[in-house]
Amino acid sequence: MADHVLVNAAPNSASSSMTGGRLLARNTIWNLVGHGAPLLVALFAIPLLIKGLGTARFGVLTLAWAVVGYFSLFDLGLGRALTKLVAEKLGAEQAEDIPRLIWTALALMGMLGIIGALVAASISPWLVYNILKIPQALQGETLNAFYLLSLSIPVVISAIGLRGVLEAHQRFDLTNIVRIPLGIFTFLGPLIVLPFSNSLFPVVAVLVAVRILTCGVFLALCLRQVPALRHNIRPQRNMVRPLISFGSWMTVTNIVGPVMVYMDRFFIGALISVTAVAYYTTPYEVVTKLGLISGALVGVLFPAFSTTLAQDRARTARLFGRGINYIFIVLFPLTLIIVTMAHEGLSQWLGAEFADNSAFVLQWLAVGVFVNSLAKVPSALVQGAGRPDLTAKMHLVELPIYLLILWWLLGAYGIKGAAIAWVARVGIDTLILFAMAQWLLPNTKALILSSLLRVIIAVSIIIMAGYTVGLFIKGMFLIGTLIVFIAVTWFWLLAPEERRLLKRFLSFRPT
Numbered sequence: 001m002a003d004h005v006l007v008n009a010a011p012n013s014a015s016s017s018m019t020g021g022r023l024l025a026r027n028t029i030w031n032l033v034g035h036g037a038p039l040l041v042a043l044f045a046i047p048l049l050i051k052g053l054g055t056a057r058f059g060v061l062t063l064a065w066a067v068v069g070y071f072s073l074f075d076l077g078l079g080r081a082l083t084k085l086v087a088e089k090l091g092a093e094q095a096e097d098i099p100r101l102i103w104t105a106l107a108l109m110g111m112l113g114i115i116g117a118l119v120a121a122s123i124s125p126w127l128v129y130n131i132l133k134i135p136q137a138l139q140g141e142t143l144n145a146f147y148l149l150s151l152s153i154p155v156v157i158s159a160i161g162l163r164g165v166l167e168a169h170q171r172f173d174l175t176n177i178v179r180i181p182l183g184i185f186t187f188l189g190p191l192i193v194l195p196f197s198n199s200l201f202p203v204v205a206v207l208v209a210v211r212i213l214t215c216g217v218f219l220a221l222c223l224r225q226v227p228a229l230r231h232n233i234r235p236q237r238n239m240v241r242p243l244i245s246f247g248s249w250m251t252v253t254n255i256v257g258p259v260m261v262y263m264d265r266f267f268i269g270a271l272i273s274v275t276a277v278a279y280y281t282t283p284y285e286v287v288t289k290l291g292l293i294s295g296a297l298v299g300v301l302f303p304a305f306s307t308t309l310a311q312d313r314a315r316t317a318r319l320f321g322r323g324i325n326y327i328f329i330v331l332f333p334l335t336l337i338i339v340t341m342a343h344e345g346l347s348q349w350l351g352a353e354f355a356d357n358s359a360f361v362l363q364w365l366a367v368g369v370f371v372n373s374l375a376k377v378p379s380a381l382v383q384g385a386g387r388p389d390l391t392a393k394m395h396l397v398e399l400p401i402y403l404l405i406l407w408w409l410l411g412a413y414g415i416k417g418a419a420i421a422w423v424a425r426v427g428i429d430t431l432i433l434f435a436m437a438q439w440l441l442p443n444t445k446a447l448i449l450s451s452l453l454r455v456i457i458a459v460s461i462i463i464m465a466g467y468t469v470g471l472f473i474k475g476m477f478l479i480g481t482l483i484v485f486i487a488v489t490w491f492w493l494l495a496p497e498e499r500r501l502l503k504r505f506l507s508f509r510p511t
Contacts, residue, residue: 077250
């Protein structure tokens with residue numbers, strides 16, 4: 001198969017040491033744990049927080065979490081740019097330029113953070129008193145909490161840049177050792193405060209203090225990973241342009257992307273009802289968690305692409321093919337099961353009425369998440385190649401078209417139409433991104449065509465699963481399809497060395 005033609009390409013020492021298969025696999029597992037552990041803690045903590053804070057205060061706390069997460073926009077994509085450029089320098093064996101590059105980026109991010117803090121603080125009264133429907137009794141403490149969050153913006157942005165440096169060096173073990181307790185404490189911190197106060201200000205103060213500590217830990221880890229940072233504290237003007245050029249286009253994607261992700265629910269609320277929003281967003285929030293799997297792998301592949309593209313494009317193509325393979329192998333059976341058993345699963349979880357309204361939406365969104373997860377690999381390749389302008393321009397062009405199609409299908413078919421519009425958008429995205437990848441790596445044409453053919457066949461099978469009726473027929477369809485899928489995976493999708501490793505793993509013998 002085309003995925004394996006490039007296995008024996010001879011990489012240079014830098015790209016080989018930082019993009020080895022076992023290292024990337026280990027880093028992917030670290031990312032999965034880093035993203036998944038806080039979700040498990042949230043299941044335990046959220047009911048206790050609602051009980052202790054009250055529904056209104058908890059609602060404001062969720063806004064605070066959202067604000068902290070959205071602070072990353074103020075870095076103007078410089079964190080991603082720093083990861084890309086440091087990985088590129090490592091791949092080109094130009095490590096002597098890395099300290100000046102890092103300090104230049106941190107200086108820019110610090111200035112942007114200060115500007116962001118001033119903007120956020122100035123609009124906080126407007127948000128609290130005019131935009132957000134906050135009860136009058138909570139407005140004072142909410143405003144003080146928002147002021148505190150505003151002051152933390154420079155710290156949050158600097159932490160993004162420092163984490164990017166570690167990711168460029170493939171030190172996802174270190175980033176997740178920090179991320180896991182940070183994510184857990186995001187939920188446990190407010191619980192610790194509750195016995196002493198249920199005011200929002202001390203709760204948010206704890207969250208901000210943890211962010212400051214996190215930034216300090218990231219800085220210490222970066223100084224250990226790049227010792228030259230201690231002696232070469234000097235931003236350099238000629239490094240500003242490549243950082244800003246890459247980061248500005250990433251910012252366009254970071255702004256337009258969330259609009260396309262969340263606009264459908266606002267349209268549903270405005271054109272149908274808030275009840276319909278619940279029927280749509282609940283399956284959406286469930287099925288999009290599958291994206292954690294692809295996100296964990298792609299987060300590792302992005303700096304790997306940046307490293308190998310500098311001098312070893314054959315290795316880049318190999319990583320690209322393996323990334324597509326692994327996401328496909330993991331997500332196809334999960335998507336197939338979700339689509340086949342959508343109605344039964346929703347009935348058991350939320351009741352028959354919810355299932356009747358949401359099963360179709362869940363099925364279509366599951367297909368969309370499957371396709372979109374595969375598209376993340378060429379998207380990471382495009383950005384790793386230093387062309388974030390391509391994805392940004394694509395999103396700018398498709399935004400008005402998508403909104404028009406969403407409005408039309410929503411009016412014609414309700415929330416089912418919204419799901420179809422979302423899947424159509426990510427399907428077109430996927431085709432365009434694969435075409436961009438083939439343009440950047442011309443020797444991957446056969447690989448990309450075979451990957452697209454595989455996706456088309458898989459989606460066709462998944463859609464067929466959605467039309468099966470009766471629990472017995474669904475069970476037989478699932479069993480038969482999964483048996484064939486396992487055989488195809490073993491004999492066609494996996495390389496010989498991957499089959500050997502899997503045999504050793506299944507027999508519990510040391511490698």
